[in-house]
Amino acid sequence: MKCKIVNRSFVLLVMVFCAGSTFAQTSSGKLHQIGSQSAVINDNWLYLEKDSEEIPSEADEYYQQISLPHTWNALDVLETKDYRRAGSWYRKYLTFSEAQFHQRQYLKFNAAGQQAKVYLNGEELIHHIGGYSAFICELTGKLNLGKNKIDVWVSNADSQNIAPRSGDFNFYGGLYRSVELISCPKLTISKKYFASSGVRVWSEKVSADLADLHVSARVDNGTNKRSKIEIVVSVLDKKGNVVSSGKSAYKVDAGKTELVKVAMTDVANPKLWSPEYPELYQVKIELQTKGETIDEVLVNHGFRWYEFTADKGFFLNGKPYKLKGLNRHQDNYRQGNAVSLNHHLEDIKLMKELGVNWLRLAHYQQDNYVLQLCDEMGILVWEEIPYVNKTSFEPEFEQNLQLMMKDLINQHFNHSSIILWGMGNEVWMSDRGDGKANIYDIVKNLNDLVHSEDPVRKTVFVNGDNNRPIDYKVYEIPDVFGYNLYRGWYGTHHNTFTERVNELHAMMPNKPLIISEFGAGSDVRVHTENPLRQDFSIEYQNEFLESHLHQIDKMDWLCGVNWWSFADFGAAHRGDTKPHINQKGLVTFDRQKKDVFYLLKSKWSKEPVLYLETPTWQERGGDANKIYRVFTNMNEVELFHNGKSLGKQTKEFKWNVVLTKGVNKLKAFGVSGDVVREHGFELSYDNSVSEYAIKASCESDENPASHVLDGKPETYWSAKGECFIQLDLKRIRLANGVKIQFRNLDKTSYKLKIKGSANGKNWKELFSGTSNKNSQIESFIFSKQEEIQYIKIEGFGNNVDDMSSYCEIVPILSLEKQEKNLYEKVGAGE
Template sequence: MRKVINLNDAWKFIKENVQDAMNQVYDDANWESVNVPHTWNAIDGANGFDFYKGACWYRKEFTVDTINAGNKVYIEFNGSNSVTDVYVNGQHLGQHRGGYSIFRFDITDVVTFGGKNTIAVKVDNTVVEDVYPQMADFTFFGGIYRDVNLVIASHVHFDLMDHGSQGVYIVQDEVTKEQASITLKTRLTNDHEEEKKVRLWADMLDAEGKTAAYGAKEIVLPAGQTTVVELPIKIENPILWNGRKNAYMYEANLSLTSYNDVIDELSIPFGVRFFKVDPEKGFFLNGEHLRLNGVSRHQDRKDMGWAITKKEHKEDMEFIKEVGATSIRLAHYQHDQYFYDLCDREGMVVWAEIPFISIMSKTELEGINAKQQMVELIRQNYNHPSIMFWGVQNEIQIGGNRPEVRKLVKELNELTKKEDPTRLTTQANVMFVPDTDEYNYITDTIGYNKYYGWYQGKAEDFAEWIDAYHATNPQVSLGISEYGAEGIIQYHTNDPKVKDYTEEYHTLYHETVWNIFADRPFLWSTYVWNMFDFGANIRDEGGVKGRNNKGLMTYDRKIKKDAFYMYKANWSDEKFVHITSKRFVDRADEKITVKVYSNCEDVTLVVNGTTYTTERNRAAFTFNDVALEDGMNTVKAIGTSEGNTFEDTAHFNKVDEPNPSYLVPESDGGGVVANWFDMPDLDEDMEIEELVITDDVYSTRNTLGELYKNEETKKVLEKYLKGFNEDNPMFGMAEGMSIDMLASMADDIFTEKMMYAINKELIKIKKA
């Protein structure tokens, strides 16, 4: 019978690459004592560009009871970033390349039963050319950051070496409200030296533990082989997995028996459902339209990095449920199995993806590792009913318009459809991919990462772009895979503007954009970027190093920003009242505007004990010209709904002068692009003349990558874009962008004079 023995406790760790650490006889007494999950970047991974990258070692002693002799023994890692070499008793078991999936090694022939065994693990989070991700806007935390287990199994068992999967696939051939036709596709391994006759049993239990369907088959398993065995099952009048309305789960109890012995068994929760996406009407679950009001999630947390436990996963899910989301984009890699389990149980529709992001390798052009990670993602997560979309890439066009990238995206889509034809494929295009580019037609659905109102233009620009795209591509199912703005709760203003980092702009942005999305039901999904602030070592803006601050909640999950409540008012049925800008305490105004988010029918404002007025609205209640007295003022909002009342209170301090700490320092403002360059002083008397730009010369239409490859154009960039070169941590994110694109993201930096000056020199240089 199968046993799973957790090995998380009592490891020894050293933050360096040491010689001979793999040997069974090695003195690790002076190493640090740690428990798994563990990362060596818990602190430095979200505090600036300089975080530790390199090889580190873990060691642990363990025993395998003699009662298990004669069985197979496997070591299982649920997540180790990113290149992991495993040794048991001094012998190298193998290497796993990729930091997010489950992997196992067979240690049967090297383990000592009844005695001490030593496992030594070298983990290296250095970026290498043939492992993804190559470059991304999040920190690559190193370490064994998910569970480690021993798995003991009979020599006849459900396959444990199938890319980290369960060895069982619950294939939903056809699901209707009347019947669910399922094929249990099992991989059965016989490691004996002779053939074995076994019986496969399958009991499909409903949520009450009653048998909903069953099946059985006798099989003769050839010696030393893995055999694929399929078992058809039908569930009559199934209760469908129906998102947050009713995330109904069945359980597949599978066993292998030989005579009177159960030699292996698995219990796999699953749900049955059918779904589709319509380019005009959006997403449908079980025949009914469901708006995918989504948030994106990264797995790290302040002072923990990726080394989080079930407690933190559960807390994240509770916050996502509270905001009222119906869908989660689990970016930009495979997440912990426990979180997918939570998505199943809580009814979240999931977009799952691999870390084929930003830049493709410059030397490994077949995408071997990207394909490996896609197969692992699908096979390990096949049985989760919550997953309905497989993502094949995110912003991979940042690395430039390379034919090998296009080829690999197509191959990943084809691989995904071959591995799992029951689900839909998708991808997240970077914002500058043209509306008619072939990227829009490769996958079943499309998402765009668009940042109007932060990196480009204004929030209102979403409406024009979405409508134009839909008119151009009426056959394409369009979603918004990312949208957001930085929001730092230290900064506040009465006059919010693009790139001011204030909580007020962050809130206004989301309110504006959501209203645009809400009026366009053909969008199959929208995903806020991001549910939580997260570690991004290459960033330095708004006075915060190593952090992306676009979350609806802070990195430590302690504070819900005002925008959180804006979405809760629009998405959730849980009644509440929330006064915005409560952290904007000091006010130098005689009168202020008070905004309240609520999903109550009406809200009454009470100021210093006196009822001000009552408003009725949908989600945002605005009270203008609220007079403040000198000193501290108490403002209370009271909402009513179906005879119940809900309250929130804020305190505003009337002061003589504005509090300067509420504004971002000038040196930290202006957006991310502004922090990349030291711009030169231009001649104030410069006259701008009309320039003729032809295709045979360089110009600001070319990408940074193209311009830095040519020595002459490189000198022009070094003159005007001082301090920005191949060594800059953001170079990899920017090399696929043209200077024109950068100018659209920072027109206050790339002024008309600046663009004229750069082009005047570039057009003198002929292309080869």
């Protein structure tokens, strides 16, 4: 019997608190005025880079003036794998008037990586664990009239009890999201419950004809007397018509918080929410006393229902619906994760341009604004806690995981876009002795927690390309299972993808399956006419994606897929063609579109697409006969070369082009109905263009180079005394050695050193010694494979005439790493 997971729900987007007209815009991007007021206080902070948990004794002048968001890892993660993971201090002064003492005051931190302590005038208020969720601390009753000092200790140092312990991404430190000062009445909708809005709205039965509605609110009585209150709820459509309402009266004791549930009327014929039509209603939740509204929360929400099935795929609002999506990390080039709200907006807009309908927020809770955008613009979401790779089996580690899950669910519960809560990614596991995984209980407890916290959404857990979760029964726990498959990148061929997915389906026939990651890396500087696995060429990434999309289209039973990843992102331990960056994005780290962006857009977007591959390959060499492709979903395309038509095509969209020496102009024109598109570029062609560049120099100008090497054995470089020849491989390459053709003299040997560098500055000695006598061609194999861009051969003359004479130098390169790092082994299922 096939299993079916059904969720008939609507959930909402909370506009967390209301901002008065005299305050700045909140992180939700909206302004409102009643009761609670929130002001973003990102300016005029002080920062001290000091790794101590004691409040610094240094005076303010020793601090650096900054604004939030802020991270101390914006740049060092691009320079070294050993980026700063330690503690730092932030300081801010706040002034409160006597009038403000009649209200309750809170500080809300939207994130601090990876843990934080907050002090008010030297007194510790909170110690928050976890680098991605919000936390709040109350200042009421502890403030001084006038000036008050806030000190915040933040640390991203490794801690065995704080997830993530490891991962293929950077663990940035700092106050990298906004901080808000919240003022509210003493009797208020709670601000303290896991830093959430204090309200929940959900539905358990939704159809095109009728939807039920459930609302709850936590009322926090900060007065010194028992209060009679009423929660009044109204649901309004776009025209302002009330489509549902309800209210509930309650008595709340002094100093207590009570959960008040409101019985709502059903909504007839609701307009259903979907990525194509993100219909949102507004829920107004008012806290009233004596008929007066004293606090209010506004929530945007969408009605929809969905189901995951093992044999027929995913359904949205009763119809088959293939989930076509991406994975996203939050950081940006030279900013780290301290990014603006506009950064999030531009990312989501690019995703909508691509035509994606769903998004995995990997591998941690992301900014509330991202979820708001997904609600409003229409993208289904999977969000998860940072349980990645390593597990600590100390009780505190599991407790922290559960707190992170509670933060995530409570803070983002009211977002109509979210359909899955993720419990972990590629967590390493082994047999605990009874046929179950050593992490089995941790995952089972997380699964139980999610279902107790959220009555409507489903759970998911993710593994790499191995069978361990099947062998050790972990796959049985979540409602949906995700597999990360990098077939054709970390191993085998991309055409084995279908075979592997079908194999997993056969082993888990009753479990809905998602391909949570698949992808290949590329560098816009790297091009080849013979693309190979892990060569980082634009052409291989295109080939990889096209093959996978073709295979995915044939698997109707598969619930969905997520390309890894939307954008290149920081991974300091990596040594690929751009060191310290994972380059599997559709766009670069600074959000420049790669070819593969347009390829995917041509497959998933309904907007007319026309893109001529590839404008970044501006210098071509070798044979003049080239193949050029157009990525398009248009009906007819015509290609022109130097103003001459090469014909129209309606299917393959591939043309043979004979390039001419010098400048070549290519332009494609596409037609689809009344829509016309064009795209083109210029390139230079010379059949002698080399894959690497060589320069030479010597200490003395008395005997300069006869020829700079050009790759031809009949020419050579020769100089007397100390000299060097340097090869620029154009990008980071895997170098195993160097082959040198010497000028052959009788009984001649050459003394030399060979060095390598990734950046042309920091050189590592790879060989030092003498060549074999009478060896005209000799290969110098390094002791281990090196990831370098530059090779320098330093010559010190030969034993016959003190000359250094080389006819040809050829790097010995590889596309396969001899020693994979930890994360490459995980990706390869090892």
